[in-house]
Amino acid sequence: MRIEDVDLFHICLPYVSPFQTSRWTELDHECVIVRLRADGLSGWGECCATQDAAYSYETVKTNWLILEDFIIPDVLAADLAGPADFEAAVRHITGHPMAKAGMQMALWDLWAQQAGKPLQKLVGGSGDRVAVGVSVGIQPTTEKLLETVDGYLAQGYRRIKLKIKPGRDVNDAAAVRRAHPDLRLQVDANSVYRLEDAERLKAMDDLGLLLIEQPLAEDDIIDHAKLQPQLKTPICLDESITSATHTRWALELGACRIINIKPARVGGIAEAIRIHDYCRARNVPVWMGGMLETGIGRASNVAVASLPGFTLPGDISASARYYAEDVIAEPFELNADSTLSVPTGPGLGVKVRPEVLRRVTRRRKTFGKHADAPLD
Ligand code: OSB
Ligand code: MG
Numbered sequence: 001m002r003i004e005d006v007d008l009f010h011i012c013l014p015y016v017s018p019f020q021t022s023r024w025t026e027l028d029h030e031c032v033i034v035r036l037r038a039d040g041l042s043g044w045g046e047c048c049a050t051q052d053a054a055y056s057y058e059t060v061k062t063n064w065l066i067l068e069d070f071i072i073p074d075v076l077a078a079d080l081a082g083p084a085d086f087e088a089a090v091r092h093i094t095g096h097p098m099a100k101a102g103m104q105m106a107l108w109d110l111w112a113q114q115a116g117k118p119l120q121k122l123v124g125g126s127g128d129r130v131a132v133g134v135s136v137g138i139q140p141t142t143e144k145l146l147e148t149v150d151g152y153l154a155q156g157y158r159r160i161k162l163k164i165k166p167g168r169d170v171n172d173a174a175a176v177r178r179a180h181p182d183l184r185l186q187v188d189a190n191s192v193y194r195l196e197d198a199e200r201l202k203a204m205d206d207l208g209l210l211l212i213e214q215p216l217a218e219d220d221i222i223d224h225a226k227l228q229p230q231l232k233t234p235i236c237l238d239e240s241i242t243s244a245t246h247t248r249w250a251l252e253l254g255a256c257r258i259i260n261i262k263p264a265r266v267g268g269i270a271e272a273i274r275i276h277d278y279c280r281a282r283n284v285p286v287w288m289g290g291m292l293e294t295g296i297g298r299a300s301n302v303a304v305a306s307l308p309g310f311t312l313p314g315d316i317s318a319s320a321r322y323y324a325e326d327v328i329a330e331p332f333e334l335n336a337d338s339t340l341s342v343p344t345g346p347g348l349g350v351k352v353r354p355e356v357l358r359r360v361t362r363r364r365k366t367f368g369k370h371a372d373a374p375l376d
Pocket of ligand 1: 190289290292315
């Protein structure tokens with residue numbers, strides 16, 4: 001397949017409420033959306049970096065830069081029949097997994113459309129729905145947190161993840177546990193603790209948490225391996241896992257017992273599938289993480305989360321949990337059993353609304369044959 005044109009859109013979409021983690025706060029979702037055109041088809045992708053280089057070193061602007069200077073020239077020059085061709089074409093670019101993943105998502109959308117299949121089938125997934133939960137940001141007070149959790153439970157979510165930070169960890173998690181003794185509950189520290197904080201983390205060991213996500217630094221598999229034996233609660237790594245190789249290192253060292261898979265963080269869907277397969281062969285549970293994606297990235301995550309090794313609920317909530325108005329025509333809605341339905345149309349199976357995309361776009365650029373082609 002030869003790509004004829006590539007469009008980049010730097011968009012900004014307000015969240016329904018601010019999202020606060022231990023190390024940064026997001027008020028709106030800025031990201032780079034990729035559109036590819038080939039053989040009369042359009043493929044869509046989303047690059048998931050945050051604005052402020054807090055979750056990882058990538059930002060919206062580095063995504064744009066790496067796409068413009070390196071990835072797009074590679075894509076326009078190559079004949080890309082499948083993911084292996086794309087990975088080979090961009091292998092000379094070190095790092096920048098989210099920039100690569102956004103482009104790869106748009107390519108998968110095209111490959112699946114060309115095959116007349118939903119993305120789910122192309123990646124090897126099955127079933128019509130995937131189990132999901134909500135990631136709840138740090139709230140101004142514990143009372144507000146309890147109210148927020150109640151709100152999500154009332155909507156039908158059956159698994160809650162709490163963002164924690166020093167001073168808003170043990171007490172918050174214990175308060176939610178007291179209010180909901182049987183709730184599937186987990187916490188995410190986003191790399192804010194150090195090994196010396198082990199006692200603080202041990203204090204959450206009797207709360208019946210499903211897992212504690214990324215307690216220590218993003219580059220610190222070694223100290224995670226020292227921490228895990230001190231905890232009953234399984235550690236799940238997020239930021240530390242940027243490839244299948246890191247997955248192997250973390251599991252061989254005993255740094256965690258569960259892996260959070262975000263295709264965006266590991267350079268794309270192909271590497272996400274390799275991590276899934278590696279973990280499944282070793283009975284290590286995996287689940288789909290999220291980066292507060294628009295409906296484009298959400299559609300991709302839902303499809304990949306339908307692979308059989310995704311045995312824990314994903315951070316892929318309904319569109320309304322994030323946005324009053326999404327860029328896709330039919331928002332994702334929560335089913336009564338705390339699942340999202342997997343799209344069944346060809347490719348990502350979602351329709352982008354040009355008028356919304358136009359309204360939220362701050363910067364647009366087209367590369368390739370038709371540099372000034374209209375949006376739709
Ligand atoms: O650490 O899992 C994380 C959002 C942005 C960046 C990092 C993380 C998150 C979330 C939100 O927890 C998950 C979602 O998309 O609902
Ligand atoms: Mg996380």
